[in-house]
Amino acid sequence: MTDDEILAEFRAADALLQGHFLLSSGRHSEYYLQCARVLMDTERAGRLAVALAAKLPRELRQTVDMIVSPAMGGVIIGHEMGRALGKPAIFVERPTGTFELRRGFAITPGTKVLMVEDVVTTGLSSREAMAAVRAAGGEVLAEAALVDRSAGSTIDLGVPFYPLVAINFPTYAADDLPPELAGTQAIKPGSRAN
Numbered sequence: 001m002t003d004d005e006i007l008a009e010f011r012a013a014d015a016l017l018q019g020h021f022l023l024s025s026g027r028h029s030e031y032y033l034q035c036a037r038v039l040m041d042t043e044r045a046g047r048l049a050v051a052l053a054a055k056l057p058r059e060l061r062q063t064v065d066m067i068v069s070p071a072m073g074g075v076i077i078g079h080e081m082g083r084a085l086g087k088p089a090i091f092v093e094r095p096t097g098t099f100e101l102r103r104g105f106a107i108t109p110g111t112k113v114l115m116v117e118d119v120v121t122t123g124l125s126s127r128e129a130m131a132a133v134r135a136a137g138g139e140v141l142a143e144a145a146l147v148d149r150s151a152g153s154t155i156d157l158g159v160p161f162y163p164l165v166a167i168n169f170p171t172y173a174a175d176d177l178p179p180e181l182a183g184t185q186a187i188k189p190g191s192r193a194n
């Protein structure tokens with residue numbers, strides 16, 4: 001799929017939002033990609049996962065044992081990536097603020113893991129989720145995501161990163177808002193507590 005075709009999927013799902021958003025990292029943005037709306041169409045979710053899987057090097061696709069995603073946003077695309085790659089898909093979640101394995105999910109030491117996210121902005125959530133996987137003994141080979149919106153800030157996840165599409169939407173610190181955002185109330189669509 002081309003970048004234009006992928007963005008057309010977001011627009012068709014009314015998932016490209018404009019307003020004033022407080023992001024997971026605490027930064028602010030005029031734009032938000034609501035991946036849950038893109039993925040609520042199961043056929044579209046499957047199509048995007050197949051396209052994302054095709055971005056991965058063949059050797060990585062063959063070597064990976066398991067998909068692990070950070071909840072909530074990573075769960076659906078992680079599951080669809082598991083289907084596309086023929087691998088089990090589990091998730092880490094953070095009911096008390098730190099990502100952990102629950103629900104009987106386990107990672108056997110040495111398991112080769114592909115992390116799957118919906119959106120990567122600063123990479124903070126990705127790094128925290130990888131720490132949980134490594135603490136359980138998993139070996140993180142790479143990360144894949146639907147959207148890399150870090151474009152321009154050259155984040156380093158510490159492993160190879162394969163986004164389906166990269167978009168450069170500016171983000172701002174709370175004390176450095178542009179005039180169009182200053183004085184407007186930010187909404188926080190994601191579920192990170194702090």
Ligand SMILES: O=P(O)(O)OC[C@H]1O[C@H](OP(=O)(O)OP(=O)(O)O)[C@H](O)[C@@H]1O
Pocket residue numbers: 023024025070071072073074117118119120121122123124125126189190191192
């Ligand atoms: O790269 P980052 O700066 O960490 O931002 C991206 C993260 O933010 C969103 O999750 P969020 O924490 O909002 O929670 P959710 O997945 O539960 O909605 C998204 O799903 C990524 O996990």
Ligand SMILES: O=C(O)c1cc(=O)[nH]c(=O)[nH]1
Pocket residue numbers: 022023024025031032033034035073118119120121122149190
């Ligand atoms: O950084 C985020 O929290 C974020 C940005 C975005 O565009 N979409 C999303 O789901 N999360």
Ligand SMILES: [Mg+2]
Pocket residue numbers: 070071072073074125190
């Ligand atoms: Mg998330």
